[in-house]
Structures are given as structure tokens and as C-alpha cells.
Amino acid sequence: MDFSFDEQTTALIAKARRFVDERVLPAEPVLDAQLAQSPEEWTVRPIVRDLQREARAQGLWNLFLPGAHGAGLTNLQYAPVAEVTGWSTRLAPPAFNCAAPDTGNMEVLNDFGTPEQKDAWLRPLLDAEIxxxxxxxxxxxxxxxxxxxxxxxxxxxxxxxxxxxxxxxxxxxxxxxxxxxxxxxxxxxxxxxxxxxxxxxxxxxxxxxxxxxxxxxxxxxxxxxxxxxxxxxxxxxxxxxxxxGEGDGFAIAQARLGPGRIHHCMRALGTGERALALMIELAGDRHAFGSPL
Ligand SMILES: Cc1cc2nc3c(=O)[nH]c(=O)nc-3n(C[C@H](O)[C@H](O)[C@H](O)COP(=O)(O)OP(=O)(O)OC[C@H]3O[C@@H](n4cnc5c(N)ncnc54)[C@H](O)[C@@H]3O)c2cc1C
Missing domain, CATH: 2.40.110.10 (Butyryl-CoA Dehydrogenase, subunit A, domain 2)
Incomplete structure (x- = not known):
């Protein structure tokens, strides 16, 4: 299998990278402050809504979903974008409307839902309304x-x-x-x-x-x-x-969990890359006993 990125994927990675570096990482302290202001709430915080509006306007939206309802990417094209979102797992995936468990649930509705089920639940999920x-x-x-x-x-x-x-x-x-x-x-x-x-x-x-x-x-x-x-x-x-139909549940679960495993793994790689980058930065900055660490 050829794992090299096509032109569309390369451009998308660069765009996602820029958004994460310029908009998402600086928003992390804002999220912390908003969490501190309403420690009892379980809802999405306002900074996520702000980032969602910006990301959507830039076309960084529903990238996980193949087919007409989503961005139409393959798993191979989406995987490196998921890796980039792993640099800020609390903010980047929801900013792109690409956070679990909604992603898997949207896939289930997209692939197996009736038109009525899609209208009632898939559409508002794709718009991050619910x-x-x-x-x-x-x-x-x-x-x-x-x-x-x-x-x-x-x-x-x-x-x-x-x-x-x-x-x-x-x-x-x-x-x-x-x-x-x-x-x-x-x-x-x-x-x-x-x-x-x-x-x-x-x-x-x-x-x-x-x-x-x-x-x-x-x-x-x-x-x-x-x-x-x-x-x-x-x-x-x-x-x-x-x-x-009755009896389809196990097969649907497997169809749902398959792409989700790839998404989680790619995000975990991104998180590891960020941890390494922070360690390298720290090691370069600190001195002990008269020399760099
Ligand atoms: C952060 C988080 C989020 C989650 N979100 C969801 C969610 O949204 N929806 C949902 O339904 N579930 C969710 N889960 C649950 C998760 O999917 C289950 O915990 C997982 O499937 C394992 O099931 P279990 O906890 O019943 O463990 P068990 O099935 O009891 O397994 C116990 C341990 O035995 C190991 N094991 C099993 N079989 C073997 C074997 N043959 N040989 C050796 N070891 C084995 C397992 O790996 C596990 O470590 C979440 C879990 C976490 C931690």
C-alpha cells in the first residue's frame, strides 16, 4: 500500500498545522480560565465555539467523515490531520468537529441511518449543534x-x-x-x-x-x-x-470502532510529538551545575 500523501492531504496538513499553531495552542490558557470560571459545568466552553466558527470558515470541518455529508476524505487522507489535532487533544478535535464519540456516532448514522434518523440527529451533529x-x-x-x-x-x-x-x-x-x-x-x-x-x-x-x-x-x-x-x-x-435491522448491532459496532481506533492512535502520535517537542525545548533552556541539561 502506498502511504505517501497526495497533494490535497499535504495542503490540508499544512492548513491544520497552521490553525493549531496560531489559533488552538494560544487558546489553551483561555480554556483553562473558562474551566476555572465554571467548575461544575459539563458543557463545551465558549472558546471551543469560537474556534469552531473559525475552523469551519476555513474548511477544517467534519474532516473525519468520508462521503457527501463530510469532507469526503479517505482514512489515509484524514489520519495525518488527526495526528496534528493530537497536539491539543482537548481543543483541536472539537474545534474541527472531529472529536469522539460524536465522530463514530456520525459515521453510524451516515452509514446505517434512515433518512429520518439522519435528519433528526446526523444533521445537528454535523453542525455541532448537539x-x-x-x-x-x-x-x-x-x-x-x-x-x-x-x-x-x-x-x-x-x-x-x-x-x-x-x-x-x-x-x-x-x-x-x-x-x-x-x-x-x-x-x-x-x-x-x-x-x-x-x-x-x-x-x-x-x-x-x-x-x-x-x-x-x-x-x-x-x-x-x-x-x-x-x-x-x-x-x-x-x-x-x-x-x-435487528441483529445488525455487532457488525455496526465493528464498522464504528475501526476508523475510531485509527483516529485515536494518530492523535496519540501527535500528543507524543508535542511532549517530545516540549522536552527538547526544556532541555535546551535549562542549565544545571554550570552546563546545559
Ligand atoms: C476514557 C474511556 C472512554 C471510553 N468511552 C467509551 C464510550 O464512549 N462508550 C463505551 O461503550 N465504552 C467506552 N469505554 C469503555 C471501553 O471501550 C472498555 O473499557 C473496553 O472495551 C474494555 O472493556 P471492559 O472495561 O469491560 O474490560 P474487560 O473486557 O473486562 O477487560 C479487562 C481487561 O482484560 C483485557 N483482556 C480482554 N481479553 C483479553 C484476552 N483474551 N487476553 C488478555 N487480556 C484480555 C482487556 O484488554 C482489559 O485490559 C471507554 C473507556 C475509557 C477508559
Whole structure:
């Protein structure tokens, strides 16, 4: 496979690099100040909105999404841009509307959603008007093997009824996360990889209960909407909220998580590059015992 960048990708990397250097990195102390002003909030802070307006005007928007609804890039073209956004993971990905979990959720809606589902949820996500969460992992089962997922999605007339407990639902503490994509079992007796389905559950549906935020290495990731434990207590949604057909959930999860893994890895590379750059800068500046470090 040829991994060299084409002309469009090279130009996009340069543009993203310039935006991150000139607009995003100087905005980091502004984000810190805004977080300090409203320490209890889980919402996106105003500086992110400001950067989003600028990034969108420059065409640095929805770059992760292939096809007509997004920027139309391939994963190979987007990967080095994700690497650049890793230089400021709290600001650059949301500034470009390229932050997880919304990216994966938009991919699911884009690839598997009905026209009505796209209109209701994909369009406002593409415009960053709302946020979303992906609810797969459960406290009671080893969720790295998604066939274990135990949440039930039962058909009842024209509705589905969702019951289960999820955790690590990133972004769900943010009240602007208006839609949850929930994975559960519609048929526990079907073939191992055909038991699961995905369904859209609006946040304000009766029976949805946000239990608590979780922390990662002591961080609550508040400005990113945190990571929530959520109970779905006989949550009733219309049958039209099912994404794809019954039994398609496992395949959709794999389709969703594949590109996301590349995005996360590329951002992690960018974060590592920044850490190295900061170390080099520090080592060049500091003197100890009469000589440079
Ligand atoms: C910051 C963060 C954000 C997250 N966001 C989301 C989200 O938005 N939505 C969501 O649904 N989930 C999310 N998750 C959850 C994440 O996807 C799960 O934690 C992950 O899939 C592992 O599942 P588990 O925690 O149940 O671990 P388990 O499945 O119980 O696994 C425990 C450990 O065993 C290891 N393991 C598993 N199988 C093997 C094997 N065969 N050999 C050796 N080791 C093995 C695993 O790697 C893991 O280290 C998030 C997690 C974190 C930390």
C-alpha cells in the first residue's frame, strides 16, 4: 500500500498545522480560565465555539467523515490531520468537529441511518449543534468482547423497550448530548454475532438515568462531557429508532470502532510529538551545575 500523501492531504496538513499553531495552542490558557470560571459545568466552553466558527470558515470541518455529508476524505487522507489535532487533544478535535464519540456516532448514522434518523440527529451533529454518546460498555460484563453485552432491547408493539446498565459513556454528562446510541440484545438465542442491535435513545426519554461521572487517572474530562454511568430502566422508544435491522448491532459496532481506533492512535502520535517537542525545548533552556541539561 502506498502511504505517501497526495497533494490535497499535504495542503490540508499544512492548513491544520497552521490553525493549531496560531489559533488552538494560544487558546489553551483561555480554556483553562473558562474551566476555572465554571467548575461544575459539563458543557463545551465558549472558546471551543469560537474556534469552531473559525475552523469551519476555513474548511477544517467534519474532516473525519468520508462521503457527501463530510469532507469526503479517505482514512489515509484524514489520519495525518488527526495526528496534528493530537497536539491539543482537548481543543483541536472539537474545534474541527472531529472529536469522539460524536465522530463514530456520525459515521453510524451516515452509514446505517434512515433518512429520518439522519435528519433528526446526523444533521445537528454535523453542525455541532448537539453532542452524543455511545453506550456499549457495561459494568457487569467483560465488554472488550461485545458479544457479552447484556442490555436487553425488547420489541413491544410499535416500540422497543431498553433495559440495562452502561458505563464509560463518554460525553453523556454534557446536557447537550441529546442522543445516545445504545447497544443491546434483541435476540439472545440468535447466532453469537447476530444477537445485538443498536437503537437511538433520546436523552430526555423517561427511564434514562445518569447515575454518576467516572474519572480516568483522576481526571473527569468535564469539558469533554465526562464519562457517565447510565441506567436504562424500561426505556420505551419507537421501533423506527432501531439503526439497521435487528441483529445488525455487532457488525455496526465493528464498522464504528475501526476508523475510531485509527483516529485515536494518530492523535496519540501527535500528543507524543508535542511532549517530545516540549522536552527538547526544556532541555535546551535549562542549565544545571554550570552546563546545559
Ligand atoms: C476514557 C474511556 C472512554 C471510553 N468511552 C467509551 C464510550 O464512549 N462508550 C463505551 O461503550 N465504552 C467506552 N469505554 C469503555 C471501553 O471501550 C472498555 O473499557 C473496553 O472495551 C474494555 O472493556 P471492559 O472495561 O469491560 O474490560 P474487560 O473486557 O473486562 O477487560 C479487562 C481487561 O482484560 C483485557 N483482556 C480482554 N481479553 C483479553 C484476552 N483474551 N487476553 C488478555 N487480556 C484480555 C482487556 O484488554 C482489559 O485490559 C471507554 C473507556 C475509557 C477508559
Amino acid at each position: 453532542r452524543s454518546a455511545f453506550c456499549m460498555t457495561e459494568p457487569d460484563v467483560a465488554s472488550s468482547d461485545a458479544t457479552n453485552i447484556a442490555t436487553r432491547i425488547r420489541r413491544d408493539g410499535g416500540d422497543y423497550v431498553v433495559s440495562g446498565r452502561k458505563w464509560w459513556s463518554t460525553g453523556a454528562m454534557n446536557p447537550d448530548a441529546k442522543i445516545f446510541i445504545v447497544m443491546g440484545k434483541t435476540d439472545p438465542d440468535a447466532d453469537r454475532h447476530r444477537q445485538q442491535s443498536m437503537i437511538l435513545v433520546p436523552r430526555d426519554t423517561p427511564g434514562v438515568r445518569i447515575v454518576r461521572p467516572l474519572t480516568v487517572f483522576g481526571y473527569d474530562d468535564r469539558d469533554h462531557g465526562g464519562h457517565a454511568e447510565i441506567v436504562f430502566d424500561d426505556v420505551r422508544v419507537p421501533a423506527a429508532n432501531l439503526i439497521g
